[in-house]
Amino acid sequence: MKDYFGIYWTYPVRWVGLTRFEDVFHATTVSRTVRYQRVQIHRHAASQKRSVPAEAAFLETAADRGTPEVADEIADAVRKRPDLTPVLIDFSDPSGWRRHHELRERMISAGAEFLPAEPAFLDGQQFDPIQHFRSWAERRGDHSGSKEEHRKTILTALRNAPLTGRAAYLNRLQLLTHTGKEWTTDNLRKFLKG
Structure with a gap:
């Protein structure tokens, strides 16, 4: 069994200054979403008795949708590590909200594993990623107003x-x-x- 390549991604929030990542560590300090993904992927790897020797964090260019450009960037990073199985969190819910079609297609072709976006204990409290995204969407609406x-x-x-x-x-x-x-x-x- 191959070890994992942890893939973490999120949207920018320009009005709070979330516009770039220096590296994975930096991404986990400025984005709760990335921190959640990393924790969940590392937990899953441990449960499978596998490791995560490579990981990368990506920030979308659009604030409200996944773009083909970032999907291509992630796919390029995965191609450079054929010795590892890419693994990422599937944030789409049954209604299709927050689905990143381009990324999903490329990762299926690369043999990726997708983990469900389930609530988890993070930063000393329960974290529900879907509720978190909905709250940010509301805050973005309030900010626009x-x-x-x-x-x-x-x-x-x-x-x-x-x-x-x-x-x-x-x-x-x-x-x-x-x-x-x-x-x-x-x-x-x-x-x-x-």
Whole structure:
């Protein structure tokens, strides 16, 4: 029996700063979803008397769907380790929500094992991944609804900004764009026209 290649992936949450992973360890410190996947895959490997000598974390490019580009990136990583069985959590529920068709197709072709996204004990408490994703979807909706409030905050802060370097001023105050990106001269100019 082959050992496992742990594959972990999630969506970015730009408005809270989740926009990149340095490595798997970093991913587990900034993403509860990745931490959950890693714990579950390592538990499964131990129950099968197998190890996880390789693992990789991937961050989608879209905040609300799986993309073929990231599915290709994951498939490329798996191809480099033919000595291992890829294993990942299947987050889709019966209604098809959060299903990543492209990734699933590529991983089936690679002989991957899929583990169900079952509730588990994580960080000292019970963690239900499906409920977690639904909560984030609601928070994203709430965040989108706060766009006008965000605009008022930025305009108020700009009253005290120097005439030059206003984008840098907002960034120093950690008042980012509504989508969580740093201000540039160009996106601030567009924001002020809006």
